[in-house]
Amino acid sequence: MVFHMKTTLIIPDPIFRNLKRRAAERGETLSKLVTEFLRQGLRETQNPKRLPSLPSFKMGPPEIDIANREALYRVLDAGRHARLYGARERD
Numbered sequence: 001m002v003f004h005m006k007t008t009l010i011i012p013d014p015i016f017r018n019l020k021r022r023a024a025e026r027g028e029t030l031s032k033l034v035t036e037f038l039r040q041g042l043r044e045t046q047n048p049k050r051l052p053s054l055p056s057f058k059m060g061p062p063e064i065d066i067a068n069r070e071a072l073y074r075v076l077d078a079g080r081h082a083r084l085y086g087a088r089e090r091d
Contacts (some may be wrong), residue, residue: 011019039064064071 023030
């Protein structure tokens with residue numbers, strides 16, 4: 001024996017209209033279509049796709065010590081100055 005659960009869902013109007021249109025195009029009930037979509041969604045979450053690995057680069061040793069606040073400010077200020085004025089700030 002198959003049991004069915006009745007429930008109330010709040011579905012935005014554009015999505016509801018789209019669901020009703022698709023159900024009519026397929027000649028199915030709205031309940032059958034929504035059940036099919038829910039099954040698909042639940043199946044996809046059980047078998048998540050493996051994400052591709054991100055690229056990595058060998059960039060050599062760091063040019064500044066990020067623990068040195070003054071060095072960071074000098075580099076950031078020089079970059080800002082170059083973006084604003086098109087030239088490196090002189091020390």
